[in-house]
Amino acid sequence: MNIEKNKRISKKLKESSVGIAGLGGLGSNAAIALARAGIGRLVLVDFDKIEESNLTRQYYFLDQIGKLKTIALQDNIKKINPSVLIDVYKEKLMKGSMEIRFRNVDVVIEALDTAETKVAFIEEILTKLPDKPIVAASGVSGYGHSDRISTKNLGKLFLCYDENARSSDEDILVAPRVGIMANWEANLALEIILGEDR
Amino acid sequence: MSIEVNTRKVEWVKNETVKELLKRMKYSFPLVVVKINDEIIPRSNFSEVYVPNNSKVSVIHMISGG
Numbered sequence: 001m002n003i004e005k006n007k008r009i010s011k012k013l014k015e016s017s018v019g020i021a022g023l024g025g026l027g028s029n030a031a032i033a034l035a036r037a038g039i040g041r042l043v044l045v046d047f048d049k050i051e052e053s054n055l056t057r058q059y060y061f062l063d064q065i066g067k068l069k070t071i072a073l074q075d076n077i078k079k080i081n082p083s084v085l086i087d088v089y090k091e092k093l094m095k096g097s098m099e100i101r102f103r104n105v106d107v108v109i110e111a112l113d114t115a116e117t118k119v120a121f122i123e124e125i126l127t128k129l130p131d132k133p134i135v136a137a138s139g140v141s142g143y144g145h146s147d148r149i150s151t152k153n154l155g156k157l158f159l160c161y162d163e164n165a166r167s168s169d170e171d172i173l174v175a176p177r178v179g180i181m182a183n184w185e186a187n188l189a190l191e192i193i194l195g196e197d198r
Numbered sequence: 199m200s201i202e203v204n205t206r207k208v209e210w211v212k213n214e215t216v217k218e219l220l221k222r223m224k225y226s227f228p229l230v231v232v233k234i235n236d237e238i239i240p241r242s243n244f245s246e247v248y249v250p251n252n253s254k255v256s257v258i259h260m261i262s263g264g
Contacts, residue, residue: 025264112264116229118264127238136260138261139263152258154231157231157238162261168262171263173263178263
């Protein structure tokens, strides 16, 4: 272990914040990864409750079915790293005001489900908060083909991308690939906050 | 007289809008993010913005799942 590097990075992460839009397969797993890494503050936004079918990939437990994802994820993070400051907003993102909860975070993670909301959210963040880095994901469904995934960078947008994946409407969503994409997003957020690991 | 679309070199067409370019490239995905040079083009402007000569165009499509 490089103690100096560890100290420097812990300090920087402790001072940093990430906002996550959507707490499904991408958002719940990305939040847990960032909490374990030692992020200082998380802003978590979702309106939904946990269903049994979510447990194939989302970071929740059987005894949390029926609970709000915001509250359950906050509980789960506290069991891992109680020092993370967490702001939760139980609300649906509405076109025209999607950016408001993310004004005061260092990095935004898009972790929404439909292509329509993904595009709407990315466009609003890029146009209304032009200096804000945003990490998004496209092509999470299916299994295998891990090495088709790559990072696309378009200005402030960092996209975890598999252009050959099918839509989740006509495919399956399972833990390994969703987890890879979620952790890829969290890893990009760390890279944006800390700078490239040289 | 050419432009680069997702690293592919293609012919530049005068007065061609983003919408027309997407059609010419057969990018039929309904939901895309388009960047010309360093600028993100909002979808609402696809039929108004012309693609300039020598520009570098990135087209990324969003797929449901999260």
